[in-house]
Amino acid sequence: MLGEGILRGLAETARNFAGSFVSKERMTTVEYPEERIPTMENARVFPFLVYDGADWEAGLRCVACQICEKECPPKCIYIEKSKDKKPDYVGKPQIYPARFDIDISVCMSCQICVEVCPFEAIKMDTQFELSTDDRFGGLLYDKKELARSNEYYHEIHPTEAAEVDARLAGEKLKSEAKAKAAADAAAAKAAAAAPVAKQAEAAPAVNPAETAPKAKPAGGGE
Numbered sequence: 001m002l003g004e005g006i007l008r009g010l011a012e013t014a015r016n017f018a019g020s021f022v023s024k025e026r027m028t029t030v031e032y033p034e035e036r037i038p039t040m041e042n043a044r045v046f047p048f049l050v051y052d053g054a055d056w057e058a059g060l061r062c063v064a065c066q067i068c069e070k071e072c073p074p075k076c077i078y079i080e081k082s083k084d085k086k087p088d089y090v091g092k093p094q095i096y097p098a099r100f101d102i103d104i105s106v107c108m109s110c111q112i113c114v115e116v117c118p119f120e121a122i123k124m125d126t127q128f129e130l131s132t133d134d135r136f137g138g139l140l141y142d143k144k145e146l147a148r149s150n151e152y153y154h155e156i157h158p159t160e161a162a163e164v165d166a167r168l169a170g171e172k173l174k175s176e177a178k179a180k181a182a183a184d185a186a187a188a189k190a191a192a193a194a195p196v197a198k199q200a201e202a203a204p205a206v207n208p209a210e211t212a213p214k215a216k217p218a219g220g221g222e
Contacts, residue, residue, distance in 0.1 A: 080097065102146060150165070
């Protein structure tokens with residue numbers, strides 16, 4: 001029947017309108033900001049940078065690879081690499097961002113930066129109350145303003161954060177096992193070479209004059 005979908009929609013609207021007077025479940029209006037709807041776990045607003053430990057600057061997971069900066073559609077991410085290195089979460093020396101800014105007035109919350117990050121360093125926040133009267137400086141966030149602890153990440157995205165932590169822990173174990181295997185191989189090689197070196201040191205020195213063949217006397221007499 002032509003227009004059946006429209007009639008169903010109007011009927012649902014009328015049912016909600018009438019039901020809102022007698023049923024709280026049909027109340028769709030929330031008295032914000034006094035009342036707030038719980039944020040869904042998969043909600044996303046603007047990105048933030050994850051750090052591990054108590055020191056946000058030392059614990060930043062970002063290694064300034066600049067992939068998110070290159071892949072960002074509106075080009076609202078600005079990164080400058082450091083000149084030195086610091087250990088990452090597996091203890092490997094890495095470059096870190098000397099500057100990491102996001103202009104959230106330009107950000108379109110597409111989450112592409114999160115998807116392309118190979119270090120699980122950038123995630124999407126659920127905080128949306130970011131109004132300011134400073135159109136430019138107030139909406140340009142630097143790395144300190146963007147930094148959020150891994151505990152905060154677990155609070156807003158518990159399922160996703162648990163999966164990320166499990167994956168990073170597995171990678172760390174693999175890295176440690178690989179380093180231990182390399183150290184054991186080097187130790188075994190050194191142990192195998194030690195007896196040969198000691199035997200070479202213990203062998204008596206040979207005088208070249210004693211090993212040289214003696215010349216026969218002139219005249220051929222025996």
